[in-house]
Amino acid sequence: MTATAQTASAVPSTVPALEVKDLVVRYGRGRRARKDVPAVDGVSFDIAPGETLGVVGESGSGKSTIGKAVLGLQAPSAGTVKLNGQDITSLSLKQRSRVVADLRVVFQDPYSSLNPSRTIGQTLVEPLRLMGIRGADALGRARAGLESVGLPGDAVDRYPSQFSGGQRQRVAIARALVCEPKVVVLDEPVSALDLSTQAQVLNLLADLRDQRGLAFLFIAHDLGVVRFLAQRTVVLYRGQVMETGPVDAVSSAPRHPYTVALTAAAPVPRPAEQAARRQAREAAGFGVAGAAQPSATGCPFVPRCPLSTDLCADQRPPLRLVDANLAACHHAERVPAL
Numbered sequence: 001m002t003a004t005a006q007t008a009s010a011v012p013s014t015v016p017a018l019e020v021k022d023l024v025v026r027y028g029r030g031r032r033a034r035k036d037v038p039a040v041d042g043v044s045f046d047i048a049p050g051e052t053l054g055v056v057g058e059s060g061s062g063k064s065t066i067g068k069a070v071l072g073l074q075a076p077s078a079g080t081v082k083l084n085g086q087d088i089t090s091l092s093l094k095q096r097s098r099v100v101a102d103l104r105v106v107f108q109d110p111y112s113s114l115n116p117s118r119t120i121g122q123t124l125v126e127p128l129r130l131m132g133i134r135g136a137d138a139l140g141r142a143r144a145g146l147e148s149v150g151l152p153g154d155a156v157d158r159y160p161s162q163f164s165g166g167q168r169q170r171v172a173i174a175r176a177l178v179c180e181p182k183v184v185v186l187d188e189p190v191s192a193l194d195l196s197t198q199a200q201v202l203n204l205l206a207d208l209r210d211q212r213g214l215a216f217l218f219i220a221h222d223l224g225v226v227r228f229l230a231q232r233t234v235v236l237y238r239g240q241v242m243e244t245g246p247v248d249a250v251s252s253a254p255r256h257p258y259t260v261a262l263t264a265a266a267p268v269p270r271p272a273e274q275a276a277r278r279q280a281r282e283a284a285g286f287g288v289a290g291a292a293q294p295s296a297t298g299c300p301f302v303p304r305c306p307l308s309t310d311l312c313a314d315q316r317p318p319l320r321l322v323d324a325n326l327a328a329c330h331h332a333e334r335v336p337a338l
């Protein structure tokens with residue numbers, strides 16, 4: 001089977017909670033935008049209620065840009081974004097405010113994402129106020145929201161500086177969930193936390209997703225972290241989908257050389273394993289990021305790929321089914337095992 005678009009499709013029995021189709025985002029305006037390489041280049045995926053889709057890739061691969069386009073913070077140059085079947089791509093910010101309760105975000109940095117001069121209660125009540133929920137109702141929901149993330153309800157009276165990083169990220173999660181959204185964009189939600197706190201926050205997110213049937217778009221640079229929470233994943237490189245499929249299959253048996261390079265480069269806690277991976281990566285002949293510019297018509301990974309041929313430089317490979325994964329590689333069958 002081949003996939004003509006860059007797509008990651010589940011087989012949802014209902015309308016997807018979030019559907020992104022052929023998304024293209026170019027920064028800049030006018031002539032400059034037309035000349036620039038798109039930050040996101042033809043990306044499609046959908047997420048069912050209760051499902052987590054991980055989006056992984058190196059820095060600059062376009063992960064956050066996808067999140068911004070979904071949230072309406074960056075206008076797409078092409079493509080559509082649908083929330084519960086409704087096309088929200090071209091809604092103005094005012095029109096968006098009517099559906100915004102269904103779509104929320106948790107950002108990476110729990111220090112800068114919470115206003116230090118506002119109490120936790122004020123922070124949690126703000127999005128409710130925009131929905132017309134005020135006074136004791138709003139405060140009651142704020143307290144319940146804090147309790148649902150494992151914090152005491154009376155934390156409403158305290159300030160962000162009185163909380164640790166992990167607790168602040170719980171507050172940010174409570175703020176996202178207090179409006180009872182259907183879809184949450186999680187943009188590197190645990191990257192700023194230490195390892196044990198990461199595990200606690202990921203467990204909390206998994207519980208909340210399962211209890212509430214939430215759809216998560218989970219953006220991360222580390223496939224290991226994504227594996228913990230996601231059922232499926234999309235691997236991005238220079239704004240294009242290199243590989244997608246069930247997260248276990250993509251992690252343990254990648255069919256795209258870039259996914260192999262990304263996995264081999266991920267830090268592991270055991271130094272001996274880290275050294276073995278580095279040696280395997282060097283032996284496989286992967287080039288380094290920014291080694292050379294790829295051709296506009298071919299696979300963007302050519303300058304770094306040990307398997308590349310003239311065909312790869314000439315023709316951008318479509319996503320096609322190889323084992324359990326969809327991989328955009330002419331030579332997916334020759335990709336070495338991890």
Ligand SMILES: Nc1ncnc2c1ncn2[C@@H]1O[C@H](COP(=O)(O)OP(=O)(O)OP(=O)(O)O)[C@@H](O)[C@H]1O
Nearest residue numbers: 027028039057058059060061062063064065066221
């Ligand atoms: N506001 C902007 N103006 C111009 N170019 C931008 C802007 N924001 C991002 N870019 C560029 O778009 C590309 C994708 O960036 P993006 O932040 O989406 O990647 P990312 O995968 O989320 O990276 P990171 O993990 O470092 O956050 C990069 O080349 C980046 O330099």
